[in-house]
Each structure stands twice: as structure tokens, then as C-alpha cells.
Amino acid sequence: MPDDSLMNRFDRNGLTRFRARDGIFALLVCALLLVVCKGDGLRAQGERMEPGWDRDVVLFFGKPAGAIADALPFARAVDDATAFLSPDEALDGAGGFERVAAQAGGELPPVTADAFDPVAIGAEPPRKEPLRTLLVTGDSMAQPLDAELATALAGRGVKVVRDVRLGTGISKSFLLDWGQLSTTQVRRSEPDATVVFIGANEGFPMEDASGQEVECCSADWAALYANRARRMADTYRQGGNGRVYWITVPTARDEDRAKIGRVVNAAVRVAVQPWASQVRLIDTVPQFAPRGYADAVTIDGRRRIVRAADGIHLNEEGAGLLADTVLARLGQDFTY
Amino acid sequence: MSRIAVFAAALALLVILPGSAQAATCKPPKYPGSGYFTSLKATKVSCSEAGKVALAFHKCRTKRSDTGRCSVRTSVRKFKCRETRTTISTEINGRVKCTRGSRRVELTYQHNT
Numbered sequence: 001m002p003d004d005s006l007m008n009r010f011d012r013n014g015l016t017r018f019r020a021r022d023g024i025f026a027l028l029v030c031a032l033l034l035v036v037c038k039g040d041g042l043r044a045q046g047e048r049m050e051p052g053w054d055r056d057v058v059l060f061f062g063k064p065a066g067a068i069a070d071a072l073p074f075a076r077a078v079d080d081a082t083a084f085l086s087p088d089e090a091l092d093g094a095g096g097f098e099r100v101a102a103q104a105g106g107e108l109p110p111v112t113a114d115a116f117d118p119v120a121i122g123a124e125p126p127r128k129e130p131l132r133t134l135l136v137t138g139d140s141m142a143q144p145l146d147a148e149l150a151t152a153l154a155g156r157g158v159k160v161v162r163d164v165r166l167g168t169g170i171s172k173s174f175l176l177d178w179g180q181l182s183t184t185q186v187r188r189s190e191p192d193a194t195v196v197f198i199g200a201n202e203g204f205p206m207e208d209a210s211g212q213e214v215e216c217c218s219a220d221w222a223a224l225y226a227n228r229a230r231r232m233a234d235t236y237r238q239g240g241n242g243r244v245y246w247i248t249v250p251t252a253r254d255e256d257r258a259k260i261g262r263v264v265n266a267a268v269r270v271a272v273q274p275w276a277s278q279v280r281l282i283d284t285v286p287q288f289a290p291r292g293y294a295d296a297v298t299i300d301g302r303r304r305i306v307r308a309a310d311g312i313h314l315n316e317e318g319a320g321l322l323a324d325t326v327l328a329r330l331g332q333d334f335t336y
Numbered sequence: 337m338s339r340i341a342v343f344a345a346a347l348a349l350l351v352i353l354p355g356s357a358q359a360a361t362c363k364p365p366k367y368p369g370s371g372y373f374t375s376l377k378a379t380k381v382s383c384s385e386a387g388k389v390a391l392a393f394h395k396c397r398t399k400r401s402d403t404g405r406c407s408v409r410t411s412v413r414k415f416k417c418r419e420t421r422t423t424i425s426t427e428i429n430g431r432v433k434c435t436r437g438s439r440r441v442e443l444t445y446q447h448n449t
């Protein structure tokens with residue numbers, strides 16, 4: 001049967017550029033480049049999929065591809081080179097929670113002078129410095145406290161940086177790594193003081209040093225949480241150049257949330273112990289829930305509703321009262 | 337041979353770049369319940385449309401109950417949505433990918449239970 005495709009006209013006129021074999025070779029080169037430059041992306045995609053045969057197939061190829069990409073420097077180079085195209089916020093890799101659990105333990109750390117608040121031991125307090133930059137950060141708990149503080153400090157020469165990350169939590173680093181974020185925040189704004197109010201979205205399992213997931217709310221979970229909080233506090237205190245005001249979460253109305261909040265507060269209390277001279281713990285429980293959860297508290301003989309309808313957050317009234325407490329504590333360390 | 341190498345490199349670049357180049361980060365809409373949309377990304381879709389898809393997905397998801405799911409077979413503004421979840425006693429955290437051909441909307445949400 002004669003070939004009437006007329007494809008040989010290209011050969012006849014010397015116009016042939018590529019053969020089918022060239023196409024296959026090019027595809028193989030592409031596949032190799034993709035594995036080397038984006039193999040980790042294939043693995044990450046597979047890990048995000050719901051369990052099922054399709055996830056198994058993606059991970060069957062994705063895991064070795066990811067291992068190859070991890071072993072070579074090209075994937076990171078490609079990410080760096082194309083980072084400007086991505087609108088994602090770039091957080092500093094340093095200070096992340098990924099290795100916090102593994103780094104805990106080891107040799108016995110020495111107690112340093114930083115662990116003692118001069119006032120508590122009757123020593124001379126350090127001279128008050130002017131407050132220039134205040135960072136107010138946390139999850140939804142930090143709202144509307146951030147606005148209350150910004151309003152109170154307006155016109156006093158204090159730059160208030162408000163950075164609230166709704167829905168995030170220290171134990172849910174799959175959404176946001178607060179270890180990385182705190183490093184980025186300090187690098188960007190170099191705050192003299194940082195107010196941290198976080199804990200509405202905690203209770204998620206965390207990995208321990210061996211990679212095992214630890215469920216909330218055992219002592220092991222509290223220890224993992226405390227190590228993460230300690231990393232953040234250490235970042236915010238900037239080697240002793242910054243002051244940190246870490247606010248505990250007020251007891252929530254829901255029993256499950258109240259239980260998580262109790263463990264979170266205990267963990268934070270332990271986390272900040274090494275730096276009592278620089279990290280101040282502001283305990284909201286005696287102020288807003290002295291006898292367990294209550295919508296209202298008595299102030300100057302008047303009952304005032306201080307909690308939001310969700311039984312988790314403070315309302316504007318409550319945030320205003322807390323802002324007064326924070327400002328009073330700031331006034332012991334700074335002039336503003 | 338060099339022509340093939342250039343061709344292959346160009347093809348590889350075309351494949352590698354779009355994943356990072358086309359996804360735009362959008363401001364999520366207000367969550368219609370107790371919780372938040374914590375992120376919203378749109379690929380080949382406007383942010384306005386991505387926000388509408390997020391709200392439509394929420395409506396589909398909570399049709400039966402607050403902890404319900406939206407079936408992957410259900411059309412959400414002509415998108416098909418797949419969700420993965422992390423759940424604890426106090427909240428649900430969902431990661432949702434909605435696709436319509438090459439158009440894609442990705443969102444994460446946190447829902448207080």
C-alpha cells in the first residue's frame with residue numbers, strides 16, 4: 001500500500017528537524033528535570049491527598065522523587081529563583097518548630113541571671129527606656145486588644161505594629177509555623193516590646209523527637225507546647241534587648257476548650273521561666289475567670305460583660321480592661 | 337543535540353513555572369459562622385470568583401450539619417471540590433481544592449465546633 005501521508009516531503013527537502021525519538025528523549029529529560037527540581041512538590045501533593053489508591057500511586061512516585069530532590073540543591077535553588085512569582089508570605093526558615101522537639105533535652109541548661117526579675121529579689125530595676133516600637137501579635141485572641149493598645153498609644157511617639165493571624169495556633173504548625181513567623185516579625189519590625197496573646201486554636205497533636213504524634217493534653221503534650229512557646233519567647237526577647245508580655249488565655253465557656261486552655265497556660269508559665277527579667281506573664285484568669293468561666297466580672301461594684309458571645313474571646317469591654325493591665329505593665333519597663 | 341537540549345529545557349521551564357507563577361493569594365471573605373477562612377488562593381480565576389467559590393463550598397459543606405462534608409460529586413459554582421481535614425474536639429481545620437478544568441481555587445478554613 002503506498003504511503004500517501006506525504007510526510008516524506010520534509011525529508012526530501014531537508015526540512016526534518018526532530019524525530020519521534022527526539023521527542024521521547026526530550027520528555028525523559030523533562031521528567032528528570034522535574035524530579036530533580038520539583039520532586040518534593042510531587043511528594044507534598046501526595047501527602048495532602050485524601051487516603052485512597054490515587055494517593056498511594058502519587059506517593060509511590062512522589063516519595064523517591066522527593067528524596068532525590070531533598071538530596072540535591074536544585075529544588076531549593078528553583079524555589080528561590082521563582083519565589084518572586086509567588087505571592088505567599090516568605091517566612092524565615094530559621095527558628096521554625098520543625099526541630100524544636102528534637103533539640104529539647106540534652107545537657108542540663110544552667111540557670112542564668114535572666115531568670116530573676118530584679119523587682120522580685122529586691123534589686124534595683126533597670127532604667128526605663130522609651131518605648132518606640134510595640135508589636136502586638138497572636139491569634140484571634142489578640143483582637144480587639146491590638147486596636148485598644150494602638151488607640152491608647154496613638155500620639156505618644158510609639159509605633160504599634162499589629163500582626164494578628166486568625167485561626168492559627170502554636171500546636172497547628174500545618175497552618176502557620178509561629179517559630180518562623182516570630183523570627184520574621186522580629187527581623188522586620190525590631191520591636192522594643194512584644195505583646196503575645198494566643199491560644200484560642202490549640203489542642204492539635206504534635207510530633208515528639210522520635211516523630212510520634214502526641215495527643216493533647218498530657219504532660220508530654222504540654223512539654224512539646226512549652227518548648228515551642230519557649231522558642232518564640234526567646235525570639236521575641238532578642239537576646240535581652242526586647243521585652244515580652246505574654247498573656248495567658250482566659251478560661252473558655254466550653255469544657256473542652258477550657259481544658260486545653262488550662263494546659264496551654266501551664267505550658268507557657270513553664271516556657272518563660274528562664275527569662276523572668278525580660279518576659280512578663282500577664283495572667284488573665286484571675287482577672288476574667290477567677291471562679292471559672294463568666295460572661296461578666298464585677299469592677300468597681302458594677303457587673304460588666306467582658307466576654308464575646310462565643311465564650312472564647314474578650315469583647316471590646318474586656319479587651320479595654322486588659323489593655324489597661326498591659327499598659328500598666330509596660331509602664332514599669334518603658335516610658336511612653 | 338544542542339537544539340534538543342534547548343527544547344527540553346524550555347519545555348521543562350514551562351512545566352515548572354506555572355505552579356508557582358499563576359496562583360494568586362486573595363483576601364478571604366468573612367466566614368459565615370464561628371471560625372475563619374484562613375487562606376484563599378486562585379489560579380486562572382479572579383479573587384472575587386474565588387471568594388464566591390469559598391462561600392458556596394461552605395454552604396454545601398454545612399448543608400446537613402456544621403461538621404458535614406461537601407461531596408466531591410457536587411458542583412460548587414461548577415467547580416469540583418476535594419477536602420482534607422484535621423479535626424479535634426474543639427475545631428475542624430480543612431484544606432480544600434476546587435478545580436474546574438485548569439482553573440483552581442484553594443482555601444483553608446478553621447471551624448469552631
